[in-house]
Amino acid sequence: MALAKVKEDALSARVAGLSLPEAAGWLGAARTDARARLQAMGLPVRRDEYWRYTDPSSLVAQDAPAASRFDPGDEPEAFDGIDRLKIVFVDGVFDPAASDDLTLAGVEIERLETAASAQIHWAQGIFGVLEARGQTPVARPFAALGTAYAKDGILIRATGRAARPVALIYSHSSDTSDAILHHCVKLEAGSNLTLLESGPAAARFTKVLEVDVADGAEFHHIRVQGRDHERRAATHLFARVGAGASFKSFTLTANGRLTRNEAVIELAGPAARAHLAGAAVGDGDFHHDDTVFVTHTAPDCESRQVFKKVLMNGATGVFQGKILVRQGAQKTDGYQISQSLLLDEDSQFLAKPELEIYADDVKCSHGSTSGAIDETALFYLQSRGVPRSAAQGLLVLAFLAEAIEEVADEVIADDIRSRLEGWLARHAAKGGK
Amino acid sequence: MTVMLETVDGTEVREGVDRETIETVQAMAGKYKHGWETDIEMDYAPKGVSEDIVRLISEKNGEPEWLLEWRLQAYRRWVQMVEPTWAMVNYPAIDYQDQYYYAKPKSMAVKPKSLDEVDPKLLATYAKLGIPLKEQMLLAGVEGDAEPRKVAVDAVFDSVSLGTTFKAELAKAGVIFCSISEAVKDHPELVKQYLGSVVPQSDNFFATLNSAVFSDGSFVYIPKGVRCPMELSTYFRINAENTGQFERTLIIADEGSYVSYLEGCTAPKRDTHQLHAAVVELVILKDAEIKYSTVQNWYPGDEEGRGGIYNFVTKRADCRGDRAKVMWTQVETGSAITWKYPSCILRGDDSQGEFYSIAIANNAQQADTGTKMIHLGKRTKSRIVSKGISAGRAQNTYRGLVSMHPKAKDSRNYTQCDSLLIGDKCGAHTVPYIEVRNNSSRVEHEATTSKVDDDQLFYCRSRGMDEEEAVALVVNGFCKEVLQALPMEFAMEAQSLVAISLEGSVG
Numbered sequence: 001m002a003l004a005k006v007k008e009d010a011l012s013a014r015v016a017g018l019s020l021p022e023a024a025g026w027l028g029a030a031r032t033d034a035r036a037r038l039q040a041m042g043l044p045v046r047r048d049e050y051w052r053y054t055d056p057s058s059l060v061a062q063d064a065p066a067a068s069r070f071d072p073g074d075e076p077e078a079f080d081g082i083d084r085l086k087i088v089f090v091d092g093v094f095d096p097a098a099s100d101d102l103t104l105a106g107v108e109i110e111r112l113e114t115a116a117s118a119q120i121h122w123a124q125g126i127f128g129v130l131e132a133r134g135q136t137p138v139a140r141p142f143a144a145l146g147t148a149y150a151k152d153g154i155l156i157r158a159t160g161r162a163a164r165p166v167a168l169i170y171s172h173s174s175d176t177s178d179a180i181l182h183h184c185v186k187l188e189a190g191s192n193l194t195l196l197e198s199g200p201a202a203a204r205f206t207k208v209l210e211v212d213v214a215d216g217a218e219f220h221h222i223r224v225q226g227r228d229h230e231r232r233a234a235t236h237l238f239a240r241v242g243a244g245a246s247f248k249s250f251t252l253t254a255n256g257r258l259t260r261n262e263a264v265i266e267l268a269g270p271a272a273r274a275h276l277a278g279a280a281v282g283d284g285d286f287h288h289d290d291t292v293f294v295t296h297t298a299p300d301c302e303s304r305q306v307f308k309k310v311l312m313n314g315a316t317g318v319f320q321g322k323i324l325v326r327q328g329a330q331k332t333d334g335y336q337i338s339q340s341l342l343l344d345e346d347s348q349f350l351a352k353p354e355l356e357i358y359a360d361d362v363k364c365s366h367g368s369t370s371g372a373i374d375e376t377a378l379f380y381l382q383s384r385g386v387p388r389s390a391a392q393g394l395l396v397l398a399f400l401a402e403a404i405e406e407v408a409d410e411v412i413a414d415d416i417r418s419r420l421e422g423w424l425a426r427h428a429a430k431g432g433k
Numbered sequence: 434m435t436v437m438l439e440t441v442d443g444t445e446v447r448e449g450v451d452r453e454t455i456e457t458v459q460a461m462a463g464k465y466k467h468g469w470e471t472d473i474e475m476d477y478a479p480k481g482v483s484e485d486i487v488r489l490i491s492e493k494n495g496e497p498e499w500l501l502e503w504r505l506q507a508y509r510r511w512v513q514m515v516e517p518t519w520a521m522v523n524y525p526a527i528d529y530q531d532q533y534y535y536a537k538p539k540s541m542a543v544k545p546k547s548l549d550e551v552d553p554k555l556l557a558t559y560a561k562l563g564i565p566l567k568e569q570m571l572l573a574g575v576e577g578d579a580e581p582r583k584v585a586v587d588a589v590f591d592s593v594s595l596g597t598t599f600k601a602e603l604a605k606a607g608v609i610f611c612s613i614s615e616a617v618k619d620h621p622e623l624v625k626q627y628l629g630s631v632v633p634q635s636d637n638f639f640a641t642l643n644s645a646v647f648s649d650g651s652f653v654y655i656p657k658g659v660r661c662p663m664e665l666s667t668y669f670r671i672n673a674e675n676t677g678q679f680e681r682t683l684i685i686a687d688e689g690s691y692v693s694y695l696e697g698c699t700a701p702k703r704d705t706h707q708l709h710a711a712v713v714e715l716v717i718l719k720d721a722e723i724k725y726s727t728v729q730n731w732y733p734g735d736e737e738g739r740g741g742i743y744n745f746v747t748k749r750a751d752c753r754g755d756r757a758k759v760m761w762t763q764v765e766t767g768s769a770i771t772w773k774y775p776s777c778i779l780r781g782d783d784s785q786g787e788f789y790s791i792a793i794a795n796n797a798q799q800a801d802t803g804t805k806m807i808h809l810g811k812r813t814k815s816r817i818v819s820k821g822i823s824a825g826r827a828q829n830t831y832r833g834l835v836s837m838h839p840k841a842k843d844s845r846n847y848t849q850c851d852s853l854l855i856g857d858k859c860g861a862h863t864v865p866y867i868e869v870r871n872n873s874s875r876v877e878h879e880a881t882t883s884k885v886d887d888d889q890l891f892y893c894r895s896r897g898m899d900e901e902e903a904v905a906l907v908v909n910g911f912c913k914e915v916l917q918a919l920p921m922e923f924a925m926e927a928q929s930l931v932a933i934s935l936e937g938s939v940g
Binding site: 049327328330340342343344345346347348349350351352353354355356357358359360361362363364365366367368369370371372 | 519521839852854855856857858859860861862863864865866867868869870871872873874875876877878879880881882883884
């Protein structure tokens with residue numbers, strides 16, 4: 001009882017400064033529903049079991065804690081070498097001047113606001129729908145907040161093979177920006193789309209991405225969360241994967257005071273595949289939380305979760321992963337690995353890798369390890385003339401390799417590797433043991 | 434290639450097939466074999482729980498004022514507590530006022546001086562269960578050794594301890610083994626010092642209830658440097674209807690001592706659920722070691738989930754000194770619901786905790802069990818091996834915590850949780866919490882879930898075994914690592930229980 005009241009108060013405080021987006025029609029109705037869901041859940045507080053390892057208070061606070069902008073110097077922006085269609089958001093607002101023209105062969109793209117006036121819209125079956133489904137068995141109030149209060153967002157519908165990747169670029173200009181975005185992606189049967197996301201977005205960022213992958217379609221998602229250190233983010237990825245379809249998502253996180261990336265994936269059609277991977281590197285007051293919930297509803301599906309974290313100088317890594325296999329989802333192949341490399345005494349790794357299985361003919365396994373860098377391997381490399389810091393860098397990259405392997409595009413994978421090398425060079429120099 | 438070795442009741446036993454497995458499977462004609470009850474006159478406290486009941490229990494046990502005060506404190510806390518709901522178990526709300534908290538055989542009104550004076554009906558109960566209360570007798574299944582091993586037994590019947598065997602021989606070694614109510618009278622300083630020091634009074638809802646109303650249980654003290662000359666064992670029997678059993682066990686292993694302790698439990702078949710909320714506290718000082726083994730075979734309820742024991746137990750070991758060692762081994766086959774997490778607090782440097790568990794849930798049984806390994810001292814080690822087996826419509830959950838504190842440098846944990854599913858209506862779940870707060874410690878967790886391997890079954894069937902036998906054999910193989918950790922006396926019983934618990938789960 002008391003807890004419910006605290007959650008309700010947290011919600012009232014958080015939304016006090018937010019204005020409700022105006023919309024009639026299907027979009028208005030979806031937002032109203034989301035507000036009702038949100039009201040029933042309240043916002044999380046420290047005592048919430050699902051927030052056991054991550055303090056939600058900076059996400060709940062009425063005002064976004066200030067976060068100064070970060071100057072990446074001469075480091076090229078993410079996905080620079082990739083021919084892509086750019087869609088730019090500055091502090092959570094679409095920037096038409098910086099964005100490309102939203103036309104692309106094989107894909108329809110429009111802003112959330114323009115879709116609101118349509119009587120019937122394809123996004124009706126997705127917007128807030130996948131999010132609502134993802135609210136059970138565990139409540140995800142920040143996702144409902146995203147559906148109810150996001151004023152902007154993009155709707156992408158792939159009807160064939162997308163001519164080039166679509167890139168969502170988030171930039172951050174105000175130190176106190178509090179951005180809320182909600183995107184929907186639909187891949188029609190047999191279509192193919194790569195979605196890239198990069199940048200810090202805002203001082204505080206609340207984002208929902210819903211993806212419906214119809215039968216036989218292929219969706220690739222690669223995200224680089226930017227190097228801003230002060231920012232806070234709560235992101236949600238909801239996906240429904242149809243028969244024979246493929247869903248792949250990889251996230252690179254370097255820095256960030258608080259990042260909570262939730263992924264809620266349902267394998268809804270037989271022989272669907274979902275791969276989720278993440279590489280996170282953090283130094284100092286870095287807190288990174290991967291919360292993943294994969295549901296196998298249909299038989300013969302495969303899911304894979306690979307999450308790796310490298311932590312130093314008191315950084316914290318969290319992993320909460322779950323594989324739920326429903327009755328009837330026979331021949332499921334579920335795999336989950338979460339590992340952390342702690343480069344010094346102060347860093348910590350907190351994990352809760354769960355399995356919940358109601359079908360007998362399944363193969364599910366999960367593993368979780370945590371420990372320091374292998375001194376023997378380090379010694380070996382040093383004995384071969386590799387300086388200690390370089391040797392450590394090599395071993396860290398080798399540790400992260402299994403996650404990066406989930407990126408199919410070699411150009412992007414190389415780019416991610418070189419970013420990590422750069423990060424390690426900068427941070428090893430700071431005196432990480 | 435195949436050499437025919439012998440025949441057991443018409444079934445050919447071939448090379449490589451465990452003869453015992455077949456014998457046990459065949460021996461288990463009836464299902465739950467301990468489901469009978471002893472017809473005996475009982476002395477009950479009025480139904481329900483209140484401060485008056487707490488006072489009454491304390492008075493019946495002839496307790497000193499401080500213990501009554503301690504119980505009342507617990508009771509007052511309990512009234513304000515809320516029953517936990519986080520476990521993956523479902524059951525209708527328990528009416529805590531609709532059961533007896535104290536039941537004692539009338540013949541025990543005047544405490545018998547020795548087991549010879551105990552009501553023969555009660556003794557017969559234990560004889561029927563195969564528990565030797567005569568000192569020259571041994572646990573079934575271990576006869577024929579050149580040098581038979583002795584096992585001292587404390588027999589707890591509903592709310593009271595009937596008596597303890599081998600007391601004199603144990604006393605020679607300085608070992609105290611008696612019921613906790615006797616210990617309160619005879620060794621109050623030990624009880625006062627250690628009671629509630631591992632599981633505090635208000636630790637959790639069920640432990641707090643136990644602190645308020647515990648009626649009896651076993652007490653063990655092993656003095657400095659003593660290796661307990663025999664295995665100690667407590668056998669719990671619930672007999673009375675609508676009665677909760679709340680026993681409390683306290684074992685203290687002083688510096689450099691060693692003891693192996695066994696615990697067994699059964700209850701009659703009934704259509705109503707019965708509550709069992711025990712607390713076990715182990716205190717292990719410098720260089721001491723405790724092995725604690727449980728074969729839990731409470732009545733599991735029928736196929737439809739009617740009846741059965743609610744087993745809500747708090748067990749915890751505190752390795753207080755350097756190099757202290759504890760080993761929990763449990764075979765959980767009974768109970769309608771199991772809610773049990775034997776834990777290890779590894780406080781002393783180089784202390785060590787081990788947890789080996791087999792949890793079997795069949796029909797409508799639900800088990801939510803696991804362990805906590807709290808690493809506080811340097812170079813502490815822990816190992817968890819958990820085997821969960823689900824059949825019928827049962828749900829089986831492993832829930833565990835491994836926590837490495839910042840000061841627990843160079844510590845080590847290895848966890849392995851395997852689940853086996855038999856049939857497509859049951860569930861197997863794994864909920865581990867892993868908290869690593871220093872980098873010199875290594876933590877590894879592995880879990881797998883699979884079904885009984887078709888190839889293995891096919892192989893067994895092709896050798897002439899029927900399907901149930903084959904499953905029992907494969908399951909025994911799956912559990913081997915844990916069965917091997919049990920003392921021999923229990924390993925046999927456990928192995929046969931694995932077979933009996935799965936009966937009817939095939940096809």
